[in-house]
Amino acid sequence: MKTKTRVAIQGIKASFHEEAAYKFFGRDIETVECNSFKQTCDVLDENKADFVVMAIENSIAGSLLPNYTLIREYNFAVVGEVYLPIQLHLLALPGVKFEDIKIATSHPIAIRQCVDFFEEFPQIQVIEGNDTAACAKKIKDNQLKDTVAIANALAAETYGLDIIERRIESNKKNFTRFLILRKDKTEVEKGINKASICFQVGHHVGALSQVLQIFAELNVNLTKIQSMPVLGRRNEYYFYVDIEWKSIENYDTAIRKVLKFTVNFNIMGEYVKNDKV
Structure with a gap:
């Protein structure tokens, strides 16, 4: 008998995280309720779940910065995304x-x-x-x-x-973006056209702009860039970047070139863009 896909969520049944999980996977799943985002990562790390659904940004509240750190530290693969309208x-x-x-x-x-x-x-x-x-x-x-x-x-x-x-929220165009995480980074979907990457750059003038220029020249579109300080290191930052492309060859070339100008470069995940709200 085929076992149901186990999806770890922050919160309990019927939370927005479960709604996002249903939107991505369909209703035939087993949700694993967790008290915190860290607990969802621990559950996935211990193979007590197959995926995590994790909120990463809200159109009003902004990015959930600690969640970027969790994804990087646990070295999980981002394998998808889902946008959910927040209707209250x-x-x-x-x-x-x-x-x-x-x-x-x-x-x-x-x-x-x-x-x-x-x-x-x-x-x-x-x-x-x-x-x-x-x-x-x-x-x-x-x-x-x-x-x-x-x-x-x-x-x-x-x-x-x-x-x-119904619909008592002040902003009717409010949505949250969730990332779908898996433990294993090896398997990549066909038709990928989006990636989430993370890197640091050197301290010289124009270090970040060199990286951004490479993406621009190869028609790789930056849809998001987020910086976070490196803990305990003054003036050092991680850059979390989402990129999209029409040509996989251009993306591959851009990544090869960018590697020369970055340190601690990490492809957090390559997946199919899914921005329908």
Whole structure:
């Protein structure tokens, strides 16, 4: 019998990480719930999961910088990406009406993304929780009739709650990008057209621009560049770069040339671009 693909997620069932996992792999998976991003890496490292789905950037909150460090330190392969629109709803027990609500609870970032809505209803006390889905589960488990959770539609479906107000997020174009991680770096998909790489450059003038110029000359498009200080080393940085290309030959040539101008160069993963929201 074929065993289900095991996917480690940060958070519990019906969190945005599980929704992203469903979008990438389909519903026929086994999600492995973890309390932290580091725990998802440990689970993958110990072969207790086949993949990790890890948030890497949000269109409002920006990059999740510690996650870049985790991917590099565990030396996992980035094998895919998925973009998820962040749609936030008010979830309550069946039968609860809006006027019954005294408390709204969710993850602090989700709360911040709904400030405009709650300014209109100052009578609702907003309380921070540790996870959007966990707040929904608590309402179900404790039968809280005066409390709503700010969470996704998957949480409503999973925990048997009603959506009493839809799309309360302030920015309707908010999305999160997730990376799909695997332990083994050897196997590469056909049709790859995107890569995530990491490197350092020397201290001389124009060191980084030399690298960027090589990509430009070979029509390799930079879609993201992120710098992070090297721990304990003054004025030294890791650069995390996402690149896309139309010609695999141009990409191969660019990588060969870039190697001469970088140190600690690492191809974190080569995969198929998947930016549909």
